[in-house]
Amino acid sequence: MTKDLVENKKILTIAGSDILSGGGMQADLATFAANGLYGFCALTSIVTVNDNKFWVHPVAQDIFQEELNSLADVEFSAIKIGLLPNTKILQQTTKWLTTLSAKSAIPIVLDPVIVFKENADYSVSEMREFFISELFPLASVVTPNLKEAEILTGQPIKTKTEMEAAAKALYDFGAKNVVIKGGNRFDQSQAIDLVYDGKNFFELTNPLLKNNNNGAGCTFAASIASQLAKEKKVEEAVKEAKAFVYQAIQNANEYGVFQNKKINFQK
């Protein structure tokens, strides 16, 4: 680290551990560090690899609750939510965040991890209702990928018009800002994400890289949360995050996007 912590600001990720460090809390904490923030993690699950498959092992509920209790007195400048492995952990998270949000307004970035690249089989679509009714209303920004946006809205997204309709539907679930990540799933030559704040749409576009992009979603959402912790407006935060994740994908290795090497620290 060559840069001092930014005013000793603290930021939390509620996320799983990705044993290969492409995504999950490993990517989140690396992104927080690249932003000069002091990162905390409440671990929801441990993801391991066996027979080329990813396995999600949820943390026991009582231990997860002890983690949350341990953090009751920490003043966070922003919170990021990643992999929630079951409805119980989702509800514990909601309850804790509701209490916290009642005390002071904290930016919350919700990455509704339902489909992730390394493990297409992992499906928590039964948690859809809980995401929508409990977590969306608490979120400052939600960042579903294209598949997650389809699952959450129940609508196919093949065109820009359908992407806009989905963003409106996700906004109507109560999130204050919606970013649908087209990534490498929407267009063959560009990584197009759509941002909607309830009034206006705008696009974030970069050339589509051929590199490994495992963990790009975690890195992107953690970067947005970091920018919000530094009191950036949502529009600026998502633009900075898009530039950051692009560098991370450019520097990817065989396991995933690469946060630390050759990457400029974020402002």
Ligand SMILES: Nc1ncnc2c1ncn2[C@@H]1O[C@H](COP(=O)(O)OP(=O)(O)OP(=O)(O)O)[C@@H](O)[C@H]1O
């Ligand atoms: N190949 C690529 N080239 C450039 N940008 C990309 C590429 N893939 C993803 N992105 C960008 O990275 C960010 C994350 O999007 P992505 O669709 O990969 O998320 P995700 O599926 O949730 O990721 P993960 O599950 O691996 O964490 C978005 O801003 C997206 O546009």
Ligand SMILES: Cc1ncc(CO)c(N)n1
């Ligand atoms: C634990 C975990 N959460 C999310 C992702 C998605 O990047 C991942 N690879 N691992």
